[in-house]
Amino acid sequence: MDRRMIGVIGLGLMGQSIAIACASAGYRVILSDSAEGRVFDFISRHPEFEEALVEAKSLADFASCSIVVEAVVEQLQVKLDLLRALETAAPSTTLASNSSTFMPSELAVGLVDRSRLLVCHFFNPADTVPLVEIVPSPDSDPIRIAQVEHFTRSIGKHPVLLRHEVEGFVANRLQAAVLRECYALVERGIATPETVDEVVRLSLAPRWAANGPIATADLGGLDIFVALCDRLFPRLDRSTQAQQLLRRKVHDGRLGAKSGAGLYDWPEEHREAAVRRLTEFFRFGAERERGALRLHAIAEEAR
Ligand SMILES: NC(=O)c1ccc[n+]([C@@H]2O[C@H](COP(=O)([O-])OP(=O)(O)OC[C@H]3O[C@@H](n4cnc5c(N)ncnc54)[C@H](O)[C@@H]3O)[C@@H](O)[C@H]2O)c1
Numbered sequence: 428m429d430r431r432m433i434g435v436i437g438l439g440l441m442g443q444s445i446a447i448a449c450a451s452a453g454y455r456v457i458l459s460d461s462a463e464g465r466v467f468d469f470i471s472r473h474p475e476f477e478e479a480l481v482e483a484k485s486l487a488d489f490a491s492c493s494i495v496v497e498a499v500v501e502q503l504q505v506k507l508d509l510l511r512a513l514e515t516a517a518p519s520t521t522l523a524s525n526s527s528t529f530m531p532s533e534l535a536v537g538l539v540d541r542s543r544l545l546v547c548h549f550f551n552p553a554d555t556v557p558l559v560e561i562v563p564s565p566d567s568d569p570i571r572i573a574q575v576e577h578f579t580r581s582i583g584k585h586p587v588l589l590r591h592e593v594e595g596f597v598a599n600r601l602q603a604a605v606l607r608e609c610y611a612l613v614e615r616g617i618a619t620p621e622t623v624d625e626v627v628r629l630s631l632a633p634r635w636a637a638n639g640p641i642a643t644a645d646l647g648g649l650d651i652f653v654a655l656c657d658r659l660f661p662r663l664d665r666s667t668q669a670q671q672l673l674r675r676k677v678h679d680g681r682l683g684a685k686s687g688a689g690l691y692d693w694p695e696e697h698r699e700a701a702v703r704r705l706t707e708f709f710r711f712g713a714e715r716e717r718g719a720l721r722l723h724a725i726a727e728e729a730r
Pocket of ligand 1: 499509
């Protein structure tokens, strides 16, 4: 087994950006996808990583990888079948699933050795967004958890380790809570999608980006937030499934930017501009952090 070899199975939206993140950090990346020609096309589009990206001939090729990131479709049976086959084909490799909804204990049910599996949840696009949620099951081996933490740091990511598994982990639970209210406000005609996004972009999001929601509330004063929670919690949307607004869009084929329209219309130049804004936002954040660290080091030196 080679520590500098990582496997990525499933080369869709997520698998591609995970593979790029690994190759950019100097890993050799073994790839596979069930769709004919997808790995070949992907490698052809990235001549800069010609040396680093390698198509697997069979699952046995993943035996040489220290970690395999599973990024296939979010269907439990597909993942279970793949992970079971991989456990045998790659007998000592760590199995890291990028699932966004299944808990590691659900994914490990078919394995003989459940200690080998954990969730390593990247965010789209994985070569840009720094956070990775690492979610162990009660059976996950602490050595493998540390190995995956170390691997994510080595590709420039910021791993956070959850203490216990829970559906949706942390990020998707928060995202679901906020989106439930966003869609309800639009569905009730209280605000347009543009207004909701404007409110978040120009108030909540920058404050949360700077300090996080819990620290933001601390800064505001917890007496205020007790009053706010007491008054608003009973009045918030309590839908237990996606709202009709969302279902109608999906029914009409308006799946978001990937189909050209969602709640907004997405001509290609708008989609590109949105991706560019996101990339620049993270690049600026990273530069600012490096700058702050440099200033801190200079100040320390001057003491
Ligand atoms: N899309 C996101 O924003 C996002 C974010 C974080 C995590 N995730 C998770 O990442 C995983 C992949 O999501 P995605 O959005 O990249 O999906 P996707 O549909 O874009 O890609 C899935 C890929 O898996 C391949 N595949 C399906 N079955 C396979 C098999 N048995 N063996 C090999 N390849 C197979 C498909 O051909 C496809 O290329 C899912 O578990 C998803 O929940 C997605």
